[in-house]
Amino acid sequence: xxxxxxxxxxxxxxxxxxxxxxxxxxxxxxxxxxxxxxxxxxxxxxxxxxxxxxxxxxxxxxxxxxxxxxxxxxxxxxxxxxxxxxxxxxxxxxxxxxxxxxxxxxxxxxxxxxxxxxxxxxxxxxxxxxxxxxxxxxxxxxxxxxxxxxxxxxxxxxxxxxxxxxxxxxxxxxxxxxxxxxxxxxxxxxxxxxxxxxxxxxxxxxxxxxxxxxxxxxxxxxxxxxxxxxxxxxxxxxxxxxxxxxxxxxxxxxxxxxxxxxxxxxxxxxxxxxxxxxxxxxxxxxxxxxx
Amino acid sequence: xxxxxxxxxxxxxxxxxxxxxxxxxxxxxxxxxxxxxxxxxxxxxxxxxxxxxxxxxxxxxxxxxxxxxxxxxxxxxxxxxxxxxxxxxxxxxxxxxxxxxxxxxxxxxxxxxxxxxxxxxxxxxxxxxxxxxxxxxxxxxxxxxxxxxxxxxxxxxxxxxxxxxxxxxxxxxxxxxxxxxxxxxxxxxxxxxxxxxxxxxxxxxxxxxxxxxxxxxxxxxxxxxxxxxxxxxxxxxxxxxxxxxxxxxxxxxxxxxxxxxxxxxxxx
Numbered sequence: 435x436x437x438x439x440x441x442x443x444x445x446x447x448x449x450x451x452x453x454x455x456x457x458x459x460x461x462x463x464x465x466x467x468x469x470x471x472x473x474x475x476x477x478x479x480x481x482x483x484x485x486x487x488x489x490x491x492x493x494x495x496x497x498x499x500x501x502x503x504x505x506x507x508x509x510x511x512x513x514x515x516x517x518x519x520x521x522x523x524x525x526x527x528x529x530x531x532x533x534x535x536x537x538x539x540x541x542x543x544x545x546x547x548x549x550x551x552x553x554x555x556x557x558x559x560x561x562x563x564x565x566x567x568x569x570x571x572x573x574x575x576x577x578x579x580x581x582x583x584x585x586x587x588x589x590x591x592x593x594x595x596x597x598x599x600x601x602x603x604x605x606x607x608x609x610x611x612x613x614x615x616x617x618x619x620x621x622x623x624x625x626x627x628x629x630x631x632x633x634x635x636x637x638x639x640x641x642x643x644x645x646x647x648x649x650x651x652x653x654x655x656x657x658x659x660x661x662x663x664x665x666x667x668x669x670x671x672x673x674x675x676x677x678x679x680x681x682x683x684x685x686x687x688x689x690x691x692x693x694x695x696x697x698x699x700x701x702x703x704x705x706x707x708x709x710x711x712x713x714x715x716x717x718x719x720x721x722x723x724x725x
Numbered sequence: 726x727x728x729x730x731x732x733x734x735x736x737x738x739x740x741x742x743x744x745x746x747x748x749x750x751x752x753x754x755x756x757x758x759x760x761x762x763x764x765x766x767x768x769x770x771x772x773x774x775x776x777x778x779x780x781x782x783x784x785x786x787x788x789x790x791x792x793x794x795x796x797x798x799x800x801x802x803x804x805x806x807x808x809x810x811x812x813x814x815x816x817x818x819x820x821x822x823x824x825x826x827x828x829x830x831x832x833x834x835x836x837x838x839x840x841x842x843x844x845x846x847x848x849x850x851x852x853x854x855x856x857x858x859x860x861x862x863x864x865x866x867x868x869x870x871x872x873x874x875x876x877x878x879x880x881x882x883x884x885x886x887x888x889x890x891x892x893x894x895x896x897x898x899x900x901x902x903x904x905x906x907x908x909x910x911x912x913x914x915x916x917x918x919x920x921x922x923x924x925x926x927x928x929x930x931x932x933x934x935x936x937x938x939x940x941x942x943x944x945x946x947x948x949x950x951x952x953x954x955x956x957x958x959x960x961x962x963x964x965x966x967x968x969x970x971x972x973x974x975x976x977x978x979x980x981x982x983x984x985x986x987x988x989x990x991x992x993x
Contacts, residue, residue: 623808626786627801627870628822637821641812718812718854 506688511695514688522677528696531673534590534665535658535700538597543654545598546605547647551640553606554613567606575600576664583668593665600661601654608650612643644716648708655704659697735762736795737878737910738783743792744934745778752778754934755792762877765904765911767921770931771966776914777882779931783912784880797877797910801870803884807863809855815842816851819870841873842866844903861892868900872907879904881913885920897923901947918962922955923948930965938965 488508494500495507506514518524549567552559575596582592616639624630624638640647666675674696681689738760745753752775760766770776781787783794784802809818816838824837835851842848845865855863864884871879881900885893901924904911915921921928922942930938940961944954963969 617808619804619806620808620810622786623802623804624810624821626784627874630822637813637817638810642810644812716812718814718856 502687503685504687506691510688511691515692515695518677518689518692524677524692527673527677531662531666531675532700534593534673535597535662538594538661538665539601539654539658541594542598542601542658543605543651546602546607546650546654547609549602550606550609550611550647550650551613551635551643553610554643555635555639560610564610567603571603571607575661579664579668588669592668593670596665596668597658597661600657604653604657605647605650608646608653609643612646612650613639615646616642641715645719648712648715651711652705652708655708656701659700659704663697734759736760737762737764737797738912739795740779740783741793743779743782743794744790745775745782745787746790751934753782753789756931756934756936758929758936760878760910760912762910763908765924765926766913767925767928768912768914768931769916769918769921769928769962769966770914772916774931775934776931780880780882780912780914783878799874799876800878800880801872801874801876802880802882803864803867803871805883805886807855807858807860807867809858809863809866811855813855814851815847815853815855815858815866818855818866819851819873821870824873837873838869841869844872845869845899861888861896864888864896865899868896868903872903875907876909879909879911881911881915883915884913885917886915893920900924905946918959918966919950921962922958923950928958928962930962932965932967938962 491505492508495502495505495510502510515524549563553563553567554560578599579592579596582596586592586595620642621634621639624634629638662673663675663678666673667679670676670679674693677689678693680686681693736759738758740756740758743753743756743758744751756779768776768779778787780802782789783796784800785796786802809815810821813821816835819838819841820834824834839848839851842851845868847862847865847869850858850862855866858866864887868884884900885896888896897920900913911925913921913924922944925942927939927941929936932938940958942958944952948955960969
């Protein structure tokens, strides 16, 4: 073992020989990065619960443990799905529903983002708006359905407005809180370097509040589907809610189940959309950073 | 009207009777200070002595309760923490708010940013996200951000306090070199006596809301820590900061060697 002349002490061997006791010692086992990474196992794990439920369903209906008037078999649901596509223009109904949800969401979440940002940025804005918004937010949106029908009739307007109203508040709450929580020291530094006003809001404050704004978007999207069901029971002639309403009247369990699966698909799609937005708009977050 | 006047010293800072109170606590109690253009001044003080408050008043970030300050139009701050905008790339951070010679998001701004980053040795990191930088690198970006505006007054608020000892030494050398090249007036707020002597042309101590000590540092540059002159000043400053008691023999000796420092810039 080569050692420097300066450090070399002639009589002392710095490395102990065999006469050491390491029985009490252990090797550390740090949590490695791959324990947290996605592998082939991840989708398998995600699929376990749905597969188990599906199998139980199949078994219960196939063995006749549950009466077909209450629950039809999975295969029956798939067939109904195909039939609805051919006879009731299911694709068209989904399109109508999605359009309503999207327009309502754009108006509601857009307004929520705008108001939330203003309230988060300015004390005067908070004083002007926040108390009223907190008050309105506790009104269940279903309670205003009769009023909307009275005021706006039974066309598209009350449906879209109902969805807009329902989706505004989750976005408002998250946006105002997110903007308020942006690191004031960074904002102060930017102001001292001459960045102020609208550019400061656009380039720094809103992007830094994005994680919470996107949480608001998740909530808003979820609420939009909920509001969609309520809205499409207002004398609708099309849409998934209308289909659901019809099926309920005629006790068509198979159609009810198809509608539920369509809503599930909406939820999954909404989550995927937000994930994509997160990836695209927040490449700067340390864990997500591409480089 | 011709009056025989002494040669006029161009000032970067003129403060007269600056006071600042928080509630009924007086932090600054009539601070008078002139800093000539291009001078590197270190402001020392115990924790809570109001040195950061004074810097923030000069920066225009806080208002004084009383008194008057005059500062150049172009002045920039390096804060104790880097304070980078996490959602923008490094080069954007350097030129945020616009720089002379490169307006806004133009290609000129990016070139100016890369040039400034090259001066702090980070040119190749201009496209990185702030979250991927080490503490020292982030503070160098903050330094580039302050220098790219070509300030006439550079305000450093304990800029190395959050860095490890080795990085701090390197940063001190970098700041000394960059200030020698760009030659802004500098006010560095620090509680590190060695750092003050190493970097500054002049050291001040803020105590009980007033400048209690004001002396030029006449050591040749580039400076190294240690040496008789260095130690004498160091001991004198520590005594002024209340670390060494006046009864302490070393402190008394220091007083004997350096008599009470004469404020060299009175009424400049």
